[in-house]
Amino acid sequence: MPVLNRQVANILDRLADTLDIEGANEFRVRAYKSAAQTIRSLSKNVSEMVENNEDISKLPNIGDSMADKIKEIVETGSLKQLKKAKKRIPEGLIDLLDISNLGPKRVQKLNQELDIKNIDDLKKAAKDEKIREIEGFGKKTEEKILEESEKQISDKEKDRLKWRDAREITEPLLDYLKKLDEIDQIDIAGSYRRCKETIGDLDILVICEDSKKTMEHFVSYEDTDDVISKGDTRSSIRLTSGLQVDLRVVSKKSYGSALVYFTGSKAHNIKIRKIAGDKDLKINEYGVFKGDDQVAGKTEEEVYEQIDLKYIEPELREDRGEIDASRNDDLPKLVTLEDIRGDLQSHTKASDGKYTMEEMVNAAKEKGYDYFAITDHSQRVTMARGLNEKRMEEQIKKMEELNKEIKGIRILKAVEVDILEDGSLDLEDEILKELDVVVCSVHYNRNLSQKKQTKRILKAMENPYFNILGHPTGRIIQKRDPIEVNMEEIFKTAKDYNIHMELNASPERLDLSDFYCKTARETGIKIAISTDAHMKSHLDNMIYGVNQARRGWLEKEDVLNTHKWSNLKKMLKRN
DNA sequence: GCCGTTTTCGGCCCGACTGTTTTCAGTCG
Incomplete structure (x- = not known):
């Protein structure tokens, strides 16, 4: 069982947090954090890289030094240095860092002054009004801490895995299961198949010749932490990651209906069962029945056909109109990864990317892209060494030179320019007008009221060079709420100006949400699915964006970067 | 602990915000 990237990254992150609380050199802490980030976002398995030398x-x-530590984790599954650190710092203390406004210094202080060791201790101390007595803390801070620590404990959403993380766990499991000759067919159902942003548990269906042997094989999986139940038709395990996996053995004649049933969503299933009822049919996980006779169930297509529906892609099964669309033969023909012709947001060493422009462009060329936009940050993003007008000039020159040098791909002269608080853009129009693509994003002053935030973005859109609104809501899944903004109004204005929305494909962001993708499409707005790559491996994140786009009903036509450059160029013309 | 077209040592992302103070430390993006 190879160690997963996520596990390696978690250990490094954990160590960073521990060191941070202990008051280690902040740059050393940062080094561990950024190493964790690198590993987490690799598209290859780091264990295999180590194995292949x-x-x-x-x-x-x-x-x-970091490479040695990673090797140790890959080879032993753990890191001695972290084990030692855990003896010095109570483990529960690290969870306190998740509470906003609590950083390493305050956590250390809470531990020293009040002997707080975990969230429960923290909550109690806040309730007892002990925290306000510590120097540097006060009534307001204490109240905020209490509010957050209560939320923290009840926050079930945190237990769900992001789709990318679920995939990392799922693929080796699937490979393992497929090794058994007795298994004829295997599919993952559930929210994983629907490509939801986060996954609660995993439902796997199989057709097999020997269910006892199959179940035995399943519960013997190396990464199993706990066998919850084991039967002939259904077994349930918990993996070391905490993910619960159910395996169900299904008969051939029921496979399609079982797949529909266990893929869900619940709301979708309720709707189709009702339609069946109206036709005097019954749909369950075993098939479609007329009285006691099974009339369908072998394939999903068959099941839908019985109730006069066209096959519905799993990503659409959310009861958001897909059933009517299917009945009227009006389902979208969903965009696929193969439709993508380029990437419209990426960063280089010029700002906070990790590779040079040449390296990034060549990596994009290897993907077979026709075009590739380099969109480094503008000056306001000081933490990313954003570009001012002068450096932007140089960047443009470099893009032009590189365009002559590297054949087979077109570098789009571009930028990710900040939308400032007053709604102006962070670079002069003089320079923006030289660019092929201008992506505009909010990075600062995220906590404005909805009215002010909306006004800010609408004002920015008046700028005639504004092409794409980058990561429109700024949310980070399970970590940071979206900014408050009236999206309908933004879409309306975007439509008027011929401005497009980004669907940021980073698995931590997936911003726009599926819901807003659908609304955007209905408003007639095009979407750019962009990886926002900060390293070469991030270019592989495109799949996550495409998944999300499919959940948002997007067709090839709806996605900007499926179009040829000659078309795209016209589509970027402003109204 | 990482990194290097000035450096193998000495930098490293820096400014805003908040609540606590009464001049600033800690946190955040």
Whole structure:
């Protein structure tokens, strides 16, 4: 069982947090954090890289010492240094860092002054009004801490895995299961198949010749932490990651209906069962029945056909109009990864990317892209060494030169320019007008009221060079709420100006949401699915964006970067 | 701990905001 990237990254992150609380050098802490980030976002499995003797110290943010630690994790599953650190710092203390306004210094202080060791201790101390007595804390801080620590404990959403993380766990499990000859067919159902942003548990269906042997094989999976139940038709395990996996053995004649049933969503299933009822049919996981006779169930197509529906892609099964669309033969022909011709947001060393422009462009070329936009940050984003007008000029020159040098791909001269608080853009129009693509994003002053935030973005859109609104809501899944903004109004104005929305494909963001993708499409707005790559491996994140786009009903036509450059160029013309 | 077209040592992302103070530390993006 190879160690997963996420596990390696978690150990490094954990160590960083521990060191941070202990008051270690902040740059050392940051080094561990950025190494974790690198590993987490790799598209290859770092264990395999180590096995194949690839030089991982060539990866960004990973030097010789970090490479050794990673090797240790890959080979032993853990890190001695972290074990030692855990003896010094209570484990529950690290969870306190998740509470906003609590950083390493305050956590350390809470531990020293009040002997707080975990969230429960923290909550109690806040309730008892002990925290306000500590120097540097006060009534307001204490109230905020209490509010958040209560929310923290009840926050079930945190237990769900992001789709990308679920995939990392799921693929080796699937490979393992497929090794058994007795298994004829295997599919993952549930929210994973629907490509939801986060996954609660995993439902796997199989057709097999020997269910006892299959179940035995399943519960013997190396990464199993706990066998919850084991039967002939259904078994349930918990993996070391905490993910619960159910395996169901299904008969051939019921496979399609079982797949429909366990793929869900619940709301979708309720609707189709009702339609069946109206036709005197009954749909369950075993088939479609007329009285006691099974009339369909072998394939999903068959099941839908019985109730006069066309096959509905799993990503659409959310009861958001897909059933009517199917009945009227009006389902979208969903965009696929193969339709993508380029990437419209990426960063280089000029700002906070990890590779040079040449390296990024060549990596994009290897993907077979026709075009690739380099969109480094503008000056306001100081933490990313954003570009001012002068450096932007140089960047443009470099893009032009590189365009002559590198054949087979077109570099789009571009920028990710900040939308400032007053709604102006962070670079002069003089320079923006030289660019092929201008992506505009909010990074600062995220906590404005909805009215002010909306006004800010609408004002920015008046700028005649504004092409694409980058990561429109700024949310980070399970971590940061979206900014408050009236999206309907923004879409309306975007439509008027011929401005497009980004669907940021980063698995942590997936911003726009599926819901807003659908609304955008209905408003007639095009979507750019962009990876926002900060390293070469991030270019592989496109699939997550495409998944989300499919959940948002997007067709090839709706997606800007499925179009040829000659078309795209016209589509970027402003009204 | 990482990194290097000035550096193998000495930098490293820096400014705004908040609540606590009464001049600033801690946190955040």
